[in-house]
Amino acid sequence: MKWRAILGLAGVAMAGAAPAQETGEGRRLAEETRKVAVELVGQIRGALTKELELSGPMRAVIVCKYTVPELSSALSRKTGWRVTRVSLKPRNPALGTADAWEQRVLLDFEKRAERGEKLDAIEFGEVVTEPAGRYYRYMKVLPMAPVCMSCHGTDDRMTQSVRSLLQAEYPHDRATGLAAGHVRGAVTVKRPL
Ligand code: HEC
Numbered sequence: 001m002k003w004r005a006i007l008g009l010a011g012v013a014m015a016g017a018a019p020a021q022e023t024g025e026g027r028r029l030a031e032e033t034r035k036v037a038v039e040l041v042g043q044i045r046g047a048l049t050k051e052l053e054l055s056g057p058m059r060a061v062i063v064c065k066y067t068v069p070e071l072s073s074a075l076s077r078k079t080g081w082r083v084t085r086v087s088l089k090p091r092n093p094a095l096g097t098a099d100a101w102e103q104r105v106l107l108d109f110e111k112r113a114e115r116g117e118k119l120d121a122i123e124f125g126e127v128v129t130e131p132a133g134r135y136y137r138y139m140k141v142l143p144m145a146p147v148c149m150s151c152h153g154t155d156d157r158m159t160q161s162v163r164s165l166l167q168a169e170y171p172h173d174r175a176t177g178l179a180a181g182h183v184r185g186a187v188t189v190k191r192p193l
Helices: 001-009 024-056 055-078 102-112 148-150 160-169
Strands: 082-086 123-130 134-143 185-193
Touching: 024 055, 024 082, 024 123, 024 134, 024 148, 024 185, 055 082, 055 148, 055 160, 102 123, 102 134, 134 160, 148 160
Parallel strands: none
Antiparallel strands: 082 185, 123 134, 134 185
16 A cells, blocks of 8 residues: 555654655655644643642542543544544553554554664554545554653552552553553544545
């Protein structure tokens, strides 16, 4: 498929500086979509950092539970694309479970991270044809940053009260015990073409 060749097969980094063989169209799709994903990553980190500093992890849970979905919905409304976040180890399976395409990309992201690629630079995009139409699909890694540790980290990094709250709210939580520098999940964007 043409676009796969243009944007790189799974496993090949879609580097910030576009390879010469990329067409203007492929580059435009990647650049526009990356901009929105980067905006969401920045908004998430900003909102979490602010709330953690102001009132600590118990209240910041609200940010990840309500504010982040609101921020992604706002970006979805603004762009007309589906913008959200997913993970191979979701805390909230109802919202955070990856579909087949996303699972494949996330598995590949983990391999790329193991090979030492810089987490902040890991992304992938391609045009896909589904029964409902053609889409540009794009994902960008959400790395486990220090600010994520108080709610997704190893036991020693989480307070007992946060652990109890999360256990009560998310009985199927798979998103703890992660060390900094791992792939926590990804922003995923699906835009109709
Ligand atoms: C204060 C606690 C807290 C912090 C800090 C936190 N999260 Fe979360 N995170 C949550 C909660 C709670 C959910 C479940 C939200 C929901 O109900 O959909 C969640 C969900 C997610 C999801 C959606 C997929 C899933 O697992 O359900 C991703 C991705 C995610 N967090 C990434 C991060 C990243 C990356 C950071 C650091 C930048 C971070 N989180 C920091 C509490 C936190």
